[in-house]
Amino acid sequence: MTERIVVVAAALCDGDRLLAARRSAPPELAGRWELPGGKVEPGESPQQALVRELREELGVEAEALERVPGEWPLRPPYVLQAWRARLLPGSADPEPLQDHDALRWLTPQEFGDVNWLDQDVEAIGALKALQRP
Template sequence: MTERIVVVGAALLDAGRLLAARRSAPPELAGRWELPGGKVEEGEAPEAALMRELREELGVEAETVERVPGEWPLRPPYVLQVWTARLCPGSAAPEPLQDHDALRWLTPTEIWDVDWLDQDVPAVRKTLPKLTTGAH
């Protein structure tokens, strides 16, 4: 059996909004939107990988909240797992530092205004109820 490599994605929530990041690379993904994140390094916990990736890609300090149920196949051997996350108090605002050229905070009514990567759609769908709960 081939080894699976976990890719973590962050459903970064703030004030009832979800952060979407537009890919700038690789060319076949450029211009489409995703939940920011990246590969889990060997020996690294998925939650730790997610916090590291958010620091590297967006320049933010964030904490994971809970795992979004399910996982989604990417190009073998990769699988996507998603956690909801929130910015830590005092964190800088997210900036597109690497792999992305734009960021958008989306409200529930705007969530489908962007062209999500196919593999992120089910995770975004599962995250949507979290935007409406507790949002004022």
């Protein structure tokens, strides 16, 4: 049996706004939107991977908060886990440095305005359920 590889996605929030990142690569994903993140490397915790990926992809310093309930299959052996995250005080503003060509802060009313990757739609649904009072 192949060991699964976790890919972490950041539900990076600023108040009620959520950061969406438009993919620029690979070609089959280009133009679609996602929660930024990437693979957990050997010896890393998911939280450490999330912080590293946000630094590499967006040039920000962030903190992983809690995991969004659920896990979503990607192409084998990858699975997606989402984490709520926040920018640390004094962090730079996010910029699309790697794998993305645009960023948008979306209010809950705007979540449906972008063409999300399928697994991110499910993660955002779980995030919205987590945030309900």
